[in-house]
Amino acid sequence: MKGFIRANKGFLLFMLLFGVFRTAVADWNPIPSASMRPNLLEGDVVFVNRLAFNVKVPLTDHVVTHTGEPQRGDVVTFSSPVDGTRLIKRLVGVPGDVVEMRDERLVINGVEAAYEKPQQVMEPIGAGQVAALRVSESIDGHARRIQLIPQAVTGARNFGPVVVPSGQYLMLGDNRDNSADSRVIGFVPRHLLIGRAERLLVSADILANWTPRFERFGMSLRD
Structure with a gap:
């Protein structure tokens, strides 16, 4: 073993530094599901700035210091408070916000989001397709496209009002009827935030022929 280490110490040092870089500075995150459609697609790979919010001890969720404040509209990667799975969603509510949803319409601090006329598209579901609606949602100076699937059976189209607790955040998927977000997993504590997704690196159509x-x-994923 000692001989192997001596012979490969340069490579081993590189891998160690690379691991520290990925767990403390920057990372990339493949998109495996449809929960952020239409803005993120299966097969996208996003660049994640791990220093956007916190500096952490590598390979842990121990926060050394804060580097910036998460903002409404950020696309954020985080560890699920339920089982630790890495997720990517849009940050909708910051501490102190009063958030509710009425028949898919988002309300923050008493202000209802504005919605444009929806566009109907056909969305792949399993081996088939289903009709979906894509619409621009604008609130608090941020606009993003969201997707609704009227045929989906879900009880998550209405909730709240809820007050976002101190040190925690409310996350929603842009694909509102096909996302296990804060409506399922609850609020996300700050120490579980991994970083802010800044932009797409590469993308391939993994549902078809990997084109x-x-x-x-x-x-860019920023407003």
């Missing part, structure tokens, strides 16, 4: 989606390469 590269070059038009998505380098796309």
